[in-house]
Amino acid sequence: MNPEPLPITVIGDSLPYADGAEDELLELFRTAEDRRVGSDELAGAIRDWPTAYHLAPERAVLLAPLEFGPRDRVLDVGAGSGVNTRICADRGAAVTAVEGSMARAELIAHRCAGLDRVEVLCGPLDGLGDGRRGIYDVVLVVGVLEYAGTGPGGGRGTAALLNGVVDALAPGGVVALAIENRLGLKYLLGFPEDHLGLPWVGWEGYRDGEPTTWSKRELAQMLADAGLASQKWLFPFPDYKLPSVVLGEAIYQRPDAIDMVDQIVGHPTTSEYARPVLVADDRAVHTTLVAAGLGPDFANSFLILAAKDPEAVAGRVDENALAWRVAPDRRRRWSQQAVVVNSVEGLTMRRRLLDEDRTGDFEGWLGQVEVSEEPYFSGRNLEQCILDSAREADTGKIVELLQSWRAALAAHEVAVDTVSEPHPYRPADATRILPPEWLDAGPDNFVVAADGLKFVDREWQANGGIDVRLAVVRGLWKTVSAMLGARCRLPWPFTWSNDRLVAHLGGLIGEDIDADLLKRWRQAEDDLIRRVYRQPAVRLAELHDAGSRSRMDILASPLSPYRRLEQLVHRQEGLIAELAGSHERAADLEQVQARLARAEAELARSQAELGELRARLARVDWRERIHNKIAGLIRRIPRH
Numbered sequence: 001m002n003p004e005p006l007p008i009t010v011i012g013d014s015l016p017y018a019d020g021a022e023d024e025l026l027e028l029f030r031t032a033e034d035r036r037v038g039s040d041e042l043a044g045a046i047r048d049w050p051t052a053y054h055l056a057p058e059r060a061v062l063l064a065p066l067e068f069g070p071r072d073r074v075l076d077v078g079a080g081s082g083v084n085t086r087i088c089a090d091r092g093a094a095v096t097a098v099e100g101s102m103a104r105a106e107l108i109a110h111r112c113a114g115l116d117r118v119e120v121l122c123g124p125l126d127g128l129g130d131g132r133r134g135i136y137d138v139v140l141v142v143g144v145l146e147y148a149g150t151g152p153g154g155g156r157g158t159a160a161l162l163n164g165v166v167d168a169l170a171p172g173g174v175v176a177l178a179i180e181n182r183l184g185l186k187y188l189l190g191f192p193e194d195h196l197g198l199p200w201v202g203w204e205g206y207r208d209g210e211p212t213t214w215s216k217r218e219l220a221q222m223l224a225d226a227g228l229a230s231q232k233w234l235f236p237f238p239d240y241k242l243p244s245v246v247l248g249e250a251i252y253q254r255p256d257a258i259d260m261v262d263q264i265v266g267h268p269t270t271s272e273y274a275r276p277v278l279v280a281d282d283r284a285v286h287t288t289l290v291a292a293g294l295g296p297d298f299a300n301s302f303l304i305l306a307a308k309d310p311e312a313v314a315g316r317v318d319e320n321a322l323a324w325r326v327a328p329d330r331r332r333r334w335s336q337q338a339v340v341v342n343s344v345e346g347l348t349m350r351r352r353l354l355d356e357d358r359t360g361d362f363e364g365w366l367g368q369v370e371v372s373e374e375p376y377f378s379g380r381n382l383e384q385c386i387l388d389s390a391r392e393a394d395t396g397k398i399v400e401l402l403q404s405w406r407a408a409l410a411a412h413e414v415a416v417d418t419v420s421e422p423h424p425y426r427p428a429d430a431t432r433i434l435p436p437e438w439l440d441a442g443p444d445n446f447v448v449a450a451d452g453l454k455f456v457d458r459e460w461q462a463n464g465g466i467d468v469r470l471a472v473v474r475g476l477w478k479t480v481s482a483m484l485g486a487r488c489r490l491p492w493p494f495t496w497s498n499d500r501l502v503a504h505l506g507g508l509i510g511e512d513i514d515a516d517l518l519k520r521w522r523q524a525e526d527d528l529i530r531r532v533y534r535q536p537a538v539r540l541a542e543l544h545d546a547g548s549r550s551r552m553d554i555l556a557s558p559l560s561p562y563r564r565l566e567q568l569v570h571r572q573e574g575l576i577a578e579l580a581g582s583h584e585r586a587a588d589l590e591q592v593q594a595r596l597a598r599a600e601a602e603l604a605r606s607q608a609e610l611g612e613l614r615a616r617l618a619r620v621d622w623r624e625r626i627h628n629k630i631a632g633l634i635r636r637i638p639r640h
Contacts, residue, residue, distance in 0.1 A: 003114035008105050012123025015100030017152035021050035022103040029110035040332050043534045049273040054081045058242040064324045065317050075136040078144035082108030089115045124154050125164040136168050141177040146211045162226035174307040178240040182213040184300035186269040189280050216297050228306035232313045238270045240301035244328040251322040252295045259380045261290050264323050281487045331534045347376035365423035367461035377454045382443035390488040399508045405443050406509045408453045420464025424524035433465035442475035473521040476502045499547040
């Protein structure tokens with residue numbers, strides 16, 4: 001039987017805000033047996049953005065850099081559904097959760113039921129009694145400051161909120177504040193602003209009474225004005241809400257920052273719950289900003305540790321840590337935290353399994369071995385090199401790099417001479433296999449070093465080894481996905497399907513990849529996905545759908561008409577080139593005429609698409625003129 005919910009102490013009027021998921025979450029917390037942040041039971045209930053925000057295990061990554069425990073008293077301001085309250089309590093801290101909404105305070109009371117070191121208060125921060133002021137070692141302000149000047153947020157303004165936070169701090173206490181960056185990379189690329197749902201709102205400037213975010217410089221000054229001049233900045237990606245990575249500021253100061261940040265972060269944005277207005281190569285843009293020394297200023301979000309005392313900040317984060325990372329969307333059984341540390345021995349990777357109750361390294365044929373510490377090899381990986389070549393449309397260099405990867409695999413191939421039980425990645429007819437720990441031996445896990453390629457990140461193991469044919473297909477598929485995800489202008493026709501591109505690249509490096517091999521790989525990857533990920537349906541649908549799609553399908557978007565027009569131009573160029581080549585080779589005039597008829601039909605369809613896009617653009621232009629006219633009239637209305 002589940003424990004009774006914690007009592008709620010009312011310290012003021014309840015504030016009127018909600019995201020619509022409260023009733024569903026309350027029923028879940030009433031019945032769930034494992035209410036820890038990161039539990040498979042809670043994660044299994046995710047179905048949309050509100051439930052993901054309250055239930056996703058990635059929420060725990062934000063606080064991973066902070067060091068605190070049973071000796072600390074924590075104040076969680078604007079505690080929401082109690083995500084951070086529960087995280088702190090599970091680390092042993094005594095936590096006071098202050099939540100303005102009674103509906104959400106009830107969520108905290110149920111999520112933290114049975115935890116005797118948690119108290120739940122409902123009301124504004126200024127409702128704290130004198131007995132609770134000046135006693136907290138850590139004050140969390142996560143996703144709260146942006147609402148301080150709004151009606152639902154109490155309307156008292158940011159200065160009042162920060163003053164209240166400072167009043168709650170004990171001597172030597174520290175504030176941990178998380179918020180979006182108004183100049184964040186994703187907003188620069190046209191993603192809708194998180195609170196208002198429109199692109200470029202923060203860049204253009206907020207209106208009075210709207211949720212508001214600030215730049216790095218603005219926030220630093222606001223905190224200093226509140227007496228919190230000692231600050232340490234951290235940078236969650238893709239943002240502070242559902243981060244998979246948190247970077248320390250020191251990583252940007254390294255000579256290898258450009259490559260290292262790109263390797264650890266990967267794609268700095270995600271469109272899982274929001275569609276950008278324009279599509280761009282976000283990794284390339286991020287790399288450009290890091291190279292220009294602007295990475296911290298254009299990070300999507302901030303996690304700031306601020307205090308009056310410099311020693312208070314220094315004592316809360318490992319000064320040698322450069323980055324914290326957790327692979328997203330995994331079942332708890334496979335979740336692992338990795339920390340990149342700059343130690344006296346050089347760069348190291350420290351790993352820790354998050355499931356303390358796990359028994360055994362293997363589940364069926366799949367295994368995961370915890371390596372508590374290993375060297376971190378600095379340098380560009382093959383995937384980064386291939387992406388650079390793809391952006392330059394350099395086919396020869398792409399093939400050269402893939403051949404070096406294939407040679408690295410060949411050096412570790414062995415003939416099958418064991419009687420291990422077959423599994424999807426080692427079928428019964430396999431003749432040559434790779435070692436068990438080479439399951440994830442794609443180009444992204446080979447670092448280019450002075451003495452050759454270094455295979456890194458040997459987290460996964462497949463019992464008895466891996467069929468080298470399937471390993472090659474898996475590596476090529478990941479490479480193609482990286483190229484398409486980066487929106488590279490590749491030197492192959494836009495109409496080629498992903499399967500065809502994988503088979504073509506395989507042929508260029510001497511691998512015969514036919515439809516049957518692709519099908520067998522997809523079945524093996526299907527089994528792997530079902531074992532590893534907590535909600536595999538989306539990944540499985542993408543896996544089975546992506547093979548037949550072309551880059552035209554992937555890049556096309558009704559919200560990016562200019563990109564679509566560019567694709568149409570390239571498509572016509574490809575058709576013309578195909579016709580010219582066919583005409584030269586054709587021995588039969590009827591064959592040429594048939595090809596020409598098909599091309600004319602394709603051209604007609606493309607012209608129809610172009611006309612549709614022009615009409616869409618005209619409608620957008622008309623709405624924009626009306627919007628601007630109305631805005632001008634509003635500005636002329638006298639304000640009293």
